[in-house]
Amino acid sequence: MRVFQNLFSPSVQHTLDLIGIFVFAISGALLAVRKNFDVFGIAVLAEVTALGGGLFRDLIIGAVPPAAFTDLGYFVTPLLAALLVFFLHPHVERIQVGVNVFDAAGLGLFCVAGTTKAYEYGLGLTQSVTLGLATAVGGGVLRDVLANEVPSLLRWDRDLYAVPAIVGATLVALCIRYDALTSFTSGLAALTAFVLRLLAMRFHWRAPRAWNRRSTVREE
Amino acid sequence: MRVFQNLFSPSVQHTLDLIGIFVFAISGALLAVRKNFDVFGIAVLAEVTALGGGLFRDLIIGAVPPAAFTDLGYFVTPLLAALLVFFLHPHVERIQVGVNVFDAAGLGLFCVAGTTKAYEYGLGLTQSVTLGLATAVGGGVLRDVLANEVPSLLRWDRDLYAVPAIVGATLVALCIRYDALTSFTSGLAALTAFVLRLLAMRFHWRAPRAWNRRSTVREE
Amino acid sequence: MRVFQNLFSPSVQHTLDLIGIFVFAISGALLAVRKNFDVFGIAVLAEVTALGGGLFRDLIIGAVPPAAFTDLGYFVTPLLAALLVFFLHPHVERIQVGVNVFDAAGLGLFCVAGTTKAYEYGLGLTQSVTLGLATAVGGGVLRDVLANEVPSLLRWDRDLYAVPAIVGATLVALCIRYDALTSFTSGLAALTAFVLRLLAMRFHWRAPRAWNRRSTVREE
Numbered sequence: 001m002r003v004f005q006n007l008f009s010p011s012v013q014h015t016l017d018l019i020g021i022f023v024f025a026i027s028g029a030l031l032a033v034r035k036n037f038d039v040f041g042i043a044v045l046a047e048v049t050a051l052g053g054g055l056f057r058d059l060i061i062g063a064v065p066p067a068a069f070t071d072l073g074y075f076v077t078p079l080l081a082a083l084l085v086f087f088l089h090p091h092v093e094r095i096q097v098g099v100n101v102f103d104a105a106g107l108g109l110f111c112v113a114g115t116t117k118a119y120e121y122g123l124g125l126t127q128s129v130t131l132g133l134a135t136a137v138g139g140g141v142l143r144d145v146l147a148n149e150v151p152s153l154l155r156w157d158r159d160l161y162a163v164p165a166i167v168g169a170t171l172v173a174l175c176i177r178y179d180a181l182t183s184f185t186s187g188l189a190a191l192t193a194f195v196l197r198l199l200a201m202r203f204h205w206r207a208p209r210a211w212n213r214r215s216t217v218r219e220e
Numbered sequence: 221m222r223v224f225q226n227l228f229s230p231s232v233q234h235t236l237d238l239i240g241i242f243v244f245a246i247s248g249a250l251l252a253v254r255k256n257f258d259v260f261g262i263a264v265l266a267e268v269t270a271l272g273g274g275l276f277r278d279l280i281i282g283a284v285p286p287a288a289f290t291d292l293g294y295f296v297t298p299l300l301a302a303l304l305v306f307f308l309h310p311h312v313e314r315i316q317v318g319v320n321v322f323d324a325a326g327l328g329l330f331c332v333a334g335t336t337k338a339y340e341y342g343l344g345l346t347q348s349v350t351l352g353l354a355t356a357v358g359g360g361v362l363r364d365v366l367a368n369e370v371p372s373l374l375r376w377d378r379d380l381y382a383v384p385a386i387v388g389a390t391l392v393a394l395c396i397r398y399d400a401l402t403s404f405t406s407g408l409a410a411l412t413a414f415v416l417r418l419l420a421m422r423f424h425w426r427a428p429r430a431w432n433r434r435s436t437v438r439e440e
Numbered sequence: 441m442r443v444f445q446n447l448f449s450p451s452v453q454h455t456l457d458l459i460g461i462f463v464f465a466i467s468g469a470l471l472a473v474r475k476n477f478d479v480f481g482i483a484v485l486a487e488v489t490a491l492g493g494g495l496f497r498d499l500i501i502g503a504v505p506p507a508a509f510t511d512l513g514y515f516v517t518p519l520l521a522a523l524l525v526f527f528l529h530p531h532v533e534r535i536q537v538g539v540n541v542f543d544a545a546g547l548g549l550f551c552v553a554g555t556t557k558a559y560e561y562g563l564g565l566t567q568s569v570t571l572g573l574a575t576a577v578g579g580g581v582l583r584d585v586l587a588n589e590v591p592s593l594l595r596w597d598r599d600l601y602a603v604p605a606i607v608g609a610t611l612v613a614l615c616i617r618y619d620a621l622t623s624f625t626s627g628l629a630a631l632t633a634f635v636l637r638l639l640a641m642r643f644h645w646r647a648p649r650a651w652n653r654r655s656t657v658r659e660e
Contacts, residue, residue: 037429038429064280069351075346087430146365
């Protein structure tokens with residue numbers, strides 16, 4: 001295992017992780033409320049959204065038991081988010097813009113942390129970028145699958161979400177490649193993903209669909 | 221690995237496992253019939269419902285290959301359940317109450333076995349309870365996802381299902397904490413979960429939804 | 441680990457794998473276009489369809505990181521398929537018959553490769569057949585779950601898909617059992633699955649549903 005010593009101090013990294021987990025959990029809990037789930041469903045969707053991406057990454061790189069099952073803080077934080085939404089969700093909704101900003105911050109933090117951890121476990125740079133992306137967006141995909149909806153990530157009518165994470169993860173990979181990964185450049189990569197996501201929301205940037213989309217082929 | 225010697229005799233434990241697997245498989249096969257799947261789809265949904273929860277637990281704790289792929293009895297039992305439903309499903313439906321009672325028994329057995337196995341593999345008590353719950357309900361969630369339905373577990377309009385499993389798993393964790401885990405106390409924990417689930421079905425106990433549930437927030 | 445030396449030469453095996461991955465990716469990308477996903481959704485569905493089955497197999501047998509994350513060719517090939525569909529999809533649709541033939545070839549190749557790899561990692565013959573089947577059909581199931589559709593595999597109104605893969609995987613298991621697994625018999629097993637799938641499409645072979653399918657039982 002390759003370890004980047006002191007990328008962030010452990011306590012700073014842990015705090016950043018918990019913030020990302022918390023805001024992702026809020027987004028899961030809010031969807032559960034919209035789907036009319038009970039308090040238990042809210043807690044499950046909060047946990048899955050917050051921890052699903054990292055869980056997938058850890059299973060792929062063979063880091064078992066995954067961090068989600070060894071760090072008690074990772075497990076308890078989504079429960080707190082679920083409780084908050086359960087009791088205060090009209091207020092949480094009113095600050096939806098704030099939630100979106102925090103979610104963008106979570107996206108930036110997770111794509112950087114995911115890429116770094118995957119590389120530390122010996123994966124190639126391209127694969128590390130892929131797992132960085134999966135760490136950042138995987139929880140949201142699982143959230144939508146459990147809520148029986150088409151993953152928001154895949155839909156053309158949503159503002160860019162994956163691209164900022166890909167950019168952030170790629171910046172980390174380039175830093176690794178040119179031996180320039182420090183807590184400063186890591187933070188810069190996370191910040192870039194964060195700002196790109198904010199801009200995508202502000203200006204409704206979207207990705208193109210395939211040409212001639214009105215397809216009439218019968219489903220096989 | 222911490223092993224609780226002689227919690228149950230191996231053959232008793234194995235028989236209990238097979239009973240739990242069988243009744244869960246029945247519930248998967250019945251849903252497949254309702255969804256109009258063919259005989260192959262019935263078999264797949266029976267296998268997934270019966271083994272999915274344990275499979276998830278084993279991947280998390282790093283017990284690979286999972287028990288579902290090493291014990292031939294675990295694999296064949298759901299096929300028998302699928303065949304039974306395929307040929308006799310109007311009769312199986314008629315005894316739906318019986319199926320529900322057996323399913324409650326499976327819930328009790330699996331939450332206890334899952335918690336114990338997770339702890340044996342070195343997880344903390346809270347995480348072991350979580351995996352005990354996941355073992356008990358994970359197969360049903362996978363069943364509903366494959367059938368393209370909102371997981372029954374998360375819906376507010378279903379009788380309590382997860383709470384009995386959480387109670388059973390928590391009792392096991394308390395027994396471990398106070399060094400009192402025996403086959404007797406394990407059985408008692410499983411029995412408690414079983415009886416709680418029966419009571420939830422009998423009296424239609426449900427979990428609360430979030431306050432002010434008529435949400436009008438636009439989906440982000 | 442049991443290794444069958446020189447079953448195929450490594451380069452031949454790798455080429456066959458890439459062909460299978462490519463045609464599966466085409467089927468995923470086409471579904472993404474039909475679902476009106478954007479270019480990113482097309483790439484994700486191509487990757488998941490092409491690599492999902494092998495990924496599941498590798499997680500079960502403990503081969504981490506999975507081949508999908510160590511072999512760059514496995515990762516890049518679906519992206520090429522996604523690009524092709526993105527720019528040319530009316531043409532790709534026009535050659536739908538050709539795609540179906542290639543998909544059948546992928547089915548044959550993957551059920552053989554999956555069964556062999558599972559056995560090499562120490563699983564029993566029955567379980568190896570199951571994982572061979574899962575390798576061949578798992579990506580398609582994940583594709584349909586992410587697209588929020590009932591898995592095509594489980595539906596009664598689709599031509600036989602799993603049965604050819606089961607036959608191919610079983611032939612491999614019989615060859616292993618009777619010590620007759622060579623590149624020739626492997627190829628024969630793949631060819632059998634391939635031809636069976638072509639016949640199933642040509643003559644619309646379907647699997648039976650449960651008797652008395654008009655079920656009126658209330659969903660539990």
